[in-house]
Amino acid sequence: MTRTGGCLCGQVRYEIDHELGPVTACHCTQCRKQTGHYAAATPAPWDSIALRGEVTWYRSSPMARRGFCGTCGSYLFWEEGDGLAYVMAGSLDLPTGLRMDAHIFYADRGDYYRAGDGLPCFAAGRSGAEVPA
Template sequence: MHQGSCLCGAVSFSVTAEPKGASVCHCGQCRKQSGHLWASAYAPETEVEITGPVKWCEASKTAKRGFCPDCGSFLFWKAHDEDTISFALGALDGPTGIRLEKHIFVADRGDYYDIADGVPQKD
C-alpha cells in the first residue's frame, strides 16, 4: 500500500493496488498547474481512497484535476471515461519502489530543460 498527502496535510490518500504507468507529463496544462512538470502513476479508482476536501477543476472536456483547496497541491488527474485515477508521485510518503516508465507530451515541454534520463519519450 502507498500513502500520500498534500503539503498541508488536509488531503490524504492511500493506494491499495499496485500503481501502473509511472510517467512524467510535460503538457502545457501540467506545466502551468505544477510550475514545471507532473510525475504520476495510476490505479483503479476503487483502489484509491481519498480523505479531505479535494477541489476538482474541469481542465478539459475529457478530464478533471484534483487539488487541495487549502495549500494548492495538485494531487489527482481523472479522465471522465476511465475507471482509473492518476495520483502525484511526489505526494507519496517514504520510499515507493516505483520507477518511471515514460515521459509523455514531450513535444510540449518547456525550452528551458532537457530530458536526459534515458526513459522512453512520447510526443
C-alpha cells in the same frame, strides 16, 4: 501493498490498496502550467483509493479534471472518467519504490530543460512518435 500520500498541509490524505505501475512524466502545456514544470503520475483504480479530506476539482478540459487540496493547492490527482485516478507521484509518501518509464507530450516541454534519463520521449501520447531527448 498499501501506499499512502497526501497534500502539503495534511488536509487531504489517501491510502491506495492496489499495486502501482510505473510513473509517467507528462510535459503537456496543461501539466506544465499546473505544476510549473511537468507532472509525474502513476495510475490507480478509484475504487482502490480511500480519501480523507476534501479534494477540490478543476475541469481543465472537456475530458479531464485535476484534483488538488483547496487549502494548500497541492496537485494530487488527474482523471478523465475512465475509472482511474492518475496519482501525482510527488504526493506519495516515501519510499515509493516506483520508477519512471517514459516522457509523454515531450514536444510541449519547457524550452529550458531536456530529459537526460535515457527514457523514451514521445512527442504526444505513447501511441505517437518518439522524439530525441
